[in-house]
Amino acid sequence: MNTAARVSSYTVVAFFLAVILVPLFVLGTVSLQNSAGTINPLRLPETYFWSNYPKAIEVGNLVKYFSNSVSVLVMTLSVTLVCSIMAGYALRHGRAWKSDWFFSYFLVGMILPGFAGTIQSFLLLRELSLLNSHLGLAIIQVAGGMALPIFLYLQFFKTVPLEIEEAATIDGCSPVRIFWQVVVPLTLPVTSTCIIIIAINSWNDFFGPLVYLSSPASRTLPIGLMFFKTQYSANWPQLFAASVFVAMPITLLYMFVQRFIIKGLVGGAVKG
Incomplete structure (x- = not known):
């Protein structure tokens, strides 16, 4: 050069x-x-x-909103990961024409905007009595954020040699045991990638909590930060301190798993 x-x-x-x-x-x-x-x-x-930080946490009720965000994140992350890895594995081993059809169906979720079905989702949650609940919001986030993890897992499973599973079958492993004890441990890189993608989308979700959570007690951090600015917009240092508090958990999570992200994203690019 x-x-x-x-x-x-x-x-x-x-x-x-x-x-x-x-x-x-x-x-x-x-x-x-x-x-x-x-x-x-x-x-x-x-x-x-430094007193701006404890004051911002107290004035903005950020501890409560932090707990709410963590609750939604845990439900969304756990369900999305389990369903995505199982769907990706099933698509990898399903019949060709059925797998291609279902895979195309999931890809639609990566094309359509997330707010396209807001009215239908709102009415459905109302009928199920899940409006203004963290479970209802988690269901919406899972449904809207599963397409990309399924795509990543499918591409990863295509790089895993079938001989590994065949050897485990010869050793007497059942299909369930092969999946959980042989296949799943191999997915650490792509799982780390999915964790950070799902966590960022759930943690920073503003539109979902704004539409589906109406009670002040159920607000998540992005909504709480909006009301903090509305009520205390003149106190910029406390507002910025609150912003640091909101951004810090995801930043730390990214720093912890970032070394796996690139490996997970390119998992199927040079093999198969």
């Missing part, structure tokens, strides 16, 4: 790095400044007001 190409590459990397880091820097500096003084988002504060 010549000098001009190297400089161009470094320039592009520096630009995208700045796009990522500058908002994080502003978020952190404003959250630690004094709300009574002049706020400068591009300057480190002379005195760090």
Whole structure:
């Protein structure tokens, strides 16, 4: 690589790095400044007001909203993962024409926008008495977020040699045992990818809780943050501190599983 190409590459990397880091820097500096003084988002504060964080958590009732978000996330994540991995495995071993038909059906979920069936979903949850409940919201998130994990699992299973399952069958393993003890442990990379995709979509979901959760006690963090801004918009340091509190769990989760993500996304690209 010549000098001009190297400089161009470094320039592009520096630009995208700045796009990522500058908002994080502003978020952190404003959250630690004094709300009574002049706020400068591009300057480190002379005195760090760490008290903005506990005040924001208390004023915004963020602990309650955090609990609600975790409740929805756990239900959505567990059900989506189990159903997706089983569906992907079934499509891999099903009859060709049936597998292709069902796979095309699931792909429609990746094409249609999530809010296309909002009215029907609202009426259905009302008939089932699941409106304003975390279970109802989790059902909507599972139904709307299963297409991509199924696609990823199917592509991964196509790279797993059938000889592995045949060897387990010869050793006396039942189909259920082969699936849970032989196949599932192999899916760690793609499972890590699905975890972060599902978690981000569920944690940051704003439209779903806004439509299906009407009670203040059932609000999730994105909705709670919206009402925090509505009621306390003049206190920008506390609002930014609340934003850090909302973003931190998913950021930590991403840092924990990010080394598996690229491997999971390209799981079927160079094999099979």
